[in-house]
Amino acid sequence: MxxxxxxxxxxxxxxxxxxxxxxxxxxxxxxxxxxxxxxxxxxxxxxxxxxxxxxxxATIVPGLNDSHTHVVFGLELARGIQLTDLGPLTEVQRIVGDAARKTKPGDWVIAWGLDPNIFNSTGFNGRLFDDATEDVPMFLRMRDGHSAIVNSAALAAAGITGPVEFPDESLIDVDDDGRPTGYIVEFSALDLVGKAIPQEPFAVRVERLGTLLHEMAGVGIASTHVLDFVDGSAELATALETKGELPVRLRFSPMVNAGAGLAELERIADLQGTGGRRWRVEGVKFFIDGTIDNGSAWLEEPDIYGENNESVWTDPGDFQKALRFFVERGIPTATHAIGDQGVRYVLDALAAAGPDRCKAAHRIEHIETIPDDVVERFAELGVAASMQPIHGTHHTRADRSDNWSVRLGEERASRGWRCRDLREAGVTLALGSDWPITPYDPRAMMADSILRRPVEHPETQPVQPEQALTVLMALEGYTTHAAAAAGLQSDAGSISVGKRADLTVFECDPLSLDPEELPRARVITTLLDGLPTH
Known part of the structure; x- marks a missing residue:
């Protein structure tokens, strides 16, 4: 031996x-x-x-895994000023105006985390910032990551003067006169503006990624499912590995965008299994809809504004064909589905794959509002749920006065983030942050999933407290269930002979703490392959 x-x-x-x-x-x-x-x-x-x-x-637990992040794409999503939870509109205008006055020629004002609720009385319109920014281009990404507010100078820099046709449901919003309002929805439209924004040097991106991963390891994250493989991902990960071992294990799943043709599907299939020492490409990421806050999710019935009633795929049948391509090849899939109809449609598509579905693990991301029969369908089909209950605790309110709840109405809002119902139905439930949409600290994530309110705001009323997880369920969401959701249970998720020696070491026992104490539970170290990462 x-x-x-x-x-x-x-x-x-x-x-x-x-x-x-x-x-x-x-x-x-x-x-x-x-x-x-x-x-x-x-x-x-x-x-x-x-x-x-x-x-x-100390107490050792299996290495914590965040099941939904964008650690490379997020470097772009999280550029500039963080606007998370800031408001009202006048305060954001002041912050953006101050930044515009400090820019150098050619610079943009870039910010992220913008709260859509600040536009409740005005509607989404980038011209509201023209006086504050004048001729300095501005790009403010909404907190959902799927939409942005840009000013007139940014539209001019991107050459956008009117409506634009896209192969998916992306949108450049225009007024009754056909003039762009500065409200940009979904990735094809965001990319059109983003191409005009000055890019960061490669060396800066390498440094930012390295810092991010070390900080994640510092709060106990041993691995993460990165649900994209955007351009530059391989180069950045490789550059970091020339300097030493990655402090967090990365599993990249490339995005399959709406309208992708056979050549693109084959290209993504060929990427499977490639990678480095602590990063690899495994699985794919689909979108069936957008987000409720910006009106691009897919609901069984439209929201109160007549929106949230379409798939991101102009022809949802094309989604089924693309999904089947990977299911038949035993490649794991993860599909972003937020609205009840979107979730139902993905489950139906996986059911239609028949026995091929058992060749790999398949999961649905987000699942923000679903009725009872859809909860039961997850269990029947063995499809995993990958959820971020912190989106509910931070972005919705118990009194239903937030944009998400207002759009849905009481009945559908009361079906939000049904974590406990899914667990009790026997469904695999992986937890994550969707960083940079919300912070990645797993201790706060677990606390929020137990309290159903922001752990840092004890005065806040919980949202649907009946959906609270136990502390063990929350830990399983970052360990055993996270591994199962990706089909990695033979390699990770528990401390068992034969599995990777990926471990998180807490100063105290996280399972014995009150949830309010979890965010202060000190992480002594995180180990990958039995070696401390920091």
Whole structure:
């Protein structure tokens, strides 16, 4: 028997493996767990070169996994001024105006996290910022990441003077005279404006990505499912690996955009399995709809404004064909579906794939409002739910006065983020942040999913408290269920012999804390392959 490279000790180890309980030690060989048990059980694995990692009174859990991030795409999404939770409109105008006065020639004012609720009385219109910014182009990305507000100078810089036709449901909004209002919806339209924005140097992007991953590891994240593979992703990850090991394991799933042809599907299929030491391409990401806040989700009945009633795919049948292409090849899929009809349609498409569906793990992202029969359909089909309940706790209000709830009305708003119902139905429920749409700290994410309100605002009324998870369910959402949702349960998710030695070490026991205390639970270290990352 080969001696272990390392033996690891702690007061308690939550293996989340029902076959191994009460563990306080484990052995690591070649980056894999080779033994779990008591210190006496582990001793026979020690050799002359075996390292000892003794975390004494700490608690070890499987390495936390954020099931939905955009760590490369997010570098662009999170450029500039952070406007998260700022308002009212006059305050944002002041902030943007101050930034415009400080720009150099050729610069843009760029910001992100804009709250759509600040436009409740005015409607979405970028001209509202023209006086504050004058001739400085401005790009304010909404907090949903699917829409933006731009001023007249930005429209001019992008050469946009009227309506634009797109192959999907993207939109350059125009007024009754055909003049662009500065409200931009969905990725094809966002890209049209984005091409005019000065790009960051490659070296700056490498540094920003490295900093982000180290900060994520610092709060206990060992891995993340990156639901895109935008241009530059491979180059950035490779550049970081020339400097050392990545502190977070990255699983990239390229986006399949609406209208993608066979050549594009084959290109994405050919990318599967490529990667580096701690990053790889695995799975694909679809969109069936947009977001409720900007009117581009797909509901069974339109919202109160007559919107949110279309698929992102102009012909949803093309989505089914593209999905089937990957299902038949055993390639995992993840589909963004927010509205009840969008979620139902994806489930129907997966059901139509028949036995081929069992070749790989398939999941639906977000799932913001669904009726009872759709909850049951997840369980029947074995499709995983990947959710971000923090979107509900931060972006909606218990009194239903927020934009999301107003659009939906009481009945559909009361079906929001049904985490507990899905779990009790036996559905795999992975949790994540959708960074940079919301912050990535998993401790706050888990706390919010238990409290159903922002953990940092105890005065806030919980939204649908009956959908609260237990602390164990929340931890499973970042470990065992996160692995299962991606089909990685044989490799990750629990502390079991044969799995990767990816671990998160807490100073205290997260399962014994009140949810209000979770965000302050200090992470001593995160380990990948049995090696501390920071």
């Amino acid at each position: 080969k001696a272990a490279d390392a033996v690891v000790f702690a007061q308690r180890i939550h293996t989340l493996d029902p076959q191994t309980t009460g563990a306080t030690a484990l052995a690591v060989t070649d980056g894999r767990i080779t033994a779990v048990g008591t210190p006496q059980d582990i001793e026979r694995h020690r050799g002359p070169g075996t390292r000892t990692l003794d975390y004494r009174n």
